Amino acid sequence: MQLRALRYFVTLAREEHFARAADICGVAQPTLSSALNSLETQLGKRLVERDRRYIGLTEEGRAMLPWAQQLLAAHEAMVHAVEALGGPLRGEFRLGAIPAAMPSVGQFTQALLRQHPGMTLSVRSQTSREIMRAIEAFEIDAGVTYLDHESPSNVISVPLYAERYVFVTAEAGTQRESGAVSWQEVARHPLCLLHQGMQNRRILDGLLDAHGLSATPRATADSYIALLAMVQSGGLATVMPERYVDLIEGTDWAHVRPLAMDAAISRIGLVVGDRGPLDPVAAAALNCARRIAGESMRD
Amino acid sequence: MQLRALRYFVTLAREEHFARAADICGVAQPTLSSALNSLETQLGKRLVERDRRYIGLTEEGRAMLPWAQQLLAAHEAMVHAVEALGGPLRGEFRLGAIPAAMPSVGQFTQALLRQHPGMTLSVRSQTSREIMRAIEAFEIDAGVTYLDHESPSNVISVPLYAERYVFVTAEAGTQRESGAVSWQEVARHPLCLLHQGMQNRRILDGLLDAHGLSATPRATADSYIALLAMVQSGGLATVMPERYVDLIEGTDWAHVRPLAMDAAISRIGLVVGDRGPLDPVAAAALNCARRIAGESMRD
DNA sequence: AGGAGTGATAGAAGGTATCTATCGAAAGCT
DNA sequence: AGCTTTCGATAGATACCTTCTATCACTCCT
Numbered sequence A, B: 001m002q003l004r005a006l007r008y009f010v011t012l013a014r015e016e017h018f019a020r021a022a023d024i025c026g027v028a029q030p031t032l033s034s035a036l037n038s039l040e041t042q043l044g045k046r047l048v049e050r051d052r053r054y055i056g057l058t059e060e061g062r063a064m065l066p067w068a069q070q071l072l073a074a075h076e077a078m079v080h081a082v083e084a085l086g087g088p089l090r091g092e093f094r095l096g097a098i099p100a101a102m103p104s105v106g107q108f109t110q111a112l113l114r115q116h117p118g119m120t121l122s123v124r125s126q127t128s129r130e131i132m133r134a135i136e137a138f139e140i141d142a143g144v145t146y147l148d149h150e151s152p153s154n155v156i157s158v159p160l161y162a163e164r165y166v167f168v169t170a171e172a173g174t175q176r177e178s179g180a181v182s183w184q185e186v187a188r189h190p191l192c193l194l195h196q197g198m199q200n201r202r203i204l205d206g207l208l209d210a211h212g213l214s215a216t217p218r219a220t221a222d223s224y225i226a227l228l229a230m231v232q233s234g235g236l237a238t239v240m241p242e243r244y245v246d247l248i249e250g251t252d253w254a255h256v257r258p259l260a261m262d263a264a265i266s267r268i269g270l271v272v273g274d275r276g277p278l279d280p281v282a283a284a285a286l287n288c289a290r291r292i293a294g295e296s297m298r299d
Numbered sequence C: 001a002g003g004a005g006t007g008a009t010a011g012a013a014g015g016t017a018t019c020t021a022t023c024g025a026a027a028g029c030t
Numbered sequence D: 001a002g003c004t005t006t007c008g009a010t011a012g013a014t015a016c017c018t019t020c021t022a023t024c025a026c027t028c029c030t
Helices: A003-013 A017-025 A029-041 A059-084 A100-115 A127-135 A183-188 A198-210 A224-235 A242-248 A278-299 B001-015 B020-027 B029-043 B059-084 B099-115 B127-134 B183-188 B199-210 B224-234 B242-248 B278-299
Strands: A048-051 A051-055 A091-096 A119-125 A143-148 A155-162 A163-172 A192-194 A219-220 A238-241 A254-258 A265-274 B047-049 B053-057 B091-097 B121-126 B140-145 B155-162 B165-170 B192-194 B219-223 B238-241 B254-258 B267-273
Touching: A003 A017, A003 A029, A003 A048, A003 A059, A017 A163, A017 B053, A029 B059, A029 B127, A048 A278, A059 A127, A059 A265, A059 A278, A059 B020, A059 B029, A091 A127, A091 A278, A100 A155, A100 A224, A100 A238, A100 A242, A100 A265, A100 A278, A119 A163, A127 A143, A143 B219, A155 A278, A155 B199, A163 A224, A163 A242, A183 A198, A192 A238, A192 A254, A198 B020, A219 A224, A224 A254, A224 B199, A238 B267, A242 A254, A254 B001, A278 B224, B001 B020, B001 B029, B001 B047, B001 B059, B020 B254, B029 B165, B053 B059, B091 B099, B091 B127, B091 B278, B099 B140, B099 B155, B099 B238, B099 B242, B099 B267, B099 B278, B127 B267, B155 B278, B165 B224, B165 B242, B183 B199, B183 B224, B183 B254, B192 B199, B192 B224, B219 B224, B224 B238, B224 B242, B224 B254, B242 B254, B267 B278
Parallel strands: A091 A119, A091 A143, A192 A219, B091 B121, B091 B140, B192 B219
Antiparallel strands: A048 A051, A143 A265, A155 A265, A163 A238, A163 A254, B047 B053, B140 B267, B155 B267, B165 B238, B165 B254
């Protein structure tokens, strides 16, 4: 049984399309077809349901998939473990991050890239749930997400910072109060917030609820950029993670005031999967995160 | 990179001998040599130090070994996961057990074999430490060992029973007291016990120590069979796990009395590794263990 | 010096993976 | 309906990889 065939299988299960999967794997479509065929012959079971088109995995295929993923991940980690001894790491580092943490990944990734010049980086925006699933499925090497909410499986985590929120309004006339703003005041404004169901919105709702308030936003979106655009032009206000302030600092329209954070604040950190020995890539990420966390503490 | 070559590499690392490893893998020695060579060429690193004889793994080889083991274990589990859907499990189940639990594995293995007729069994006697190491290295599928002492890594465990001890003497004359025997009385007898350093002996020493006593055995051995033989013929007494009683019950020489167990008793149970999805073989073992534990409770 | 033991090398045979080119069925569009 | 597009399977050729047997080169032991 060949690793190659397993890679085809896993890619096919993800792409649900023979030619596309073959293309991603860098082989011709018949190659993937025949590899899958011999895999199925060797196991004596059909793995992929198909009749002219891809239909889906069989029961056996579904049972096999997570093991195949683990196997391929172990293979990559093995290669990394061997290569890492002779110098800096190479290859692609796949990082998932929740939108709320996106502005802060720069610091982390910069440190990582500086320390490992041969490494390339691929950052994707995902929900906290997706990040956990992707770590489970070996689709990303690490994630930046909430530490205290969902952490179901075997992961190692390093706290990076505690999330604080700020209240952003467009500058309206000359009134320019500063100092912390209360949740009551927030609730009085016409707001635009993230869509319900996004983790960050759930946290925000929880914070409001703790003060006996509830949010009825005039607009919702799935990105902070969209929220900021609406604030800038629409007269709405929003609440967003402190880390986004850096992006709009110095603009002439944004008026940022910290929010009183009395309740428990959400910790955000780096998480990597923890199965078996530690992948050197993951180890490098953890190191960087620990260093950054140390620096942040000193701030 | 082929799984075959990795299997050769792992076997070679264990056997430390090219021809022997090749034989175990069922191939000719040059096959193993050349497979190792191409593995090393592909990785660009030497994995095995050798000059006419096997010397040892290089640094890269040592870094690679645990990953290769995990990879092969994932492969086996994957095959099992696919085969298990179409009927009963097949293949060899490798079980490690501490000597103290050896008499009780029969119950467990019988249930396992009955439920999975296609399965073969390989039981080996190991220390509790060896069992943990072997689970770590994927050399056994499960272990029967102490639950509360060393459980360092990711394992799932199911308690089977609590270990109790009995005091065994050869029948001396007509005196045949029954009822529990005190630790003080035990300490007065000339004893034969397991070697110092074996976990069971450590527990025993701990129990004695808790009563302000200490054991100064006249003889030590590394097997309960040897201890029983010495009791039978040499006028010594010994302390051994209750489960061994079944073996000598009905003989005309053995005099068995329970020991007063006031202190914490050691739990013995089944442990399996826990990395990624659950190997159906391990799942089957856990099921059997849980059923047996349930039955024991009802006793 | 001779023999046993250990691993590397050479050359041939067989198997496996891959490619290009093509087919055949289904779905979609006019 | 008729045409085109899409998707996966099949065929045949080629290159590569694995494995075997036979043998060599070296070391260690007696």
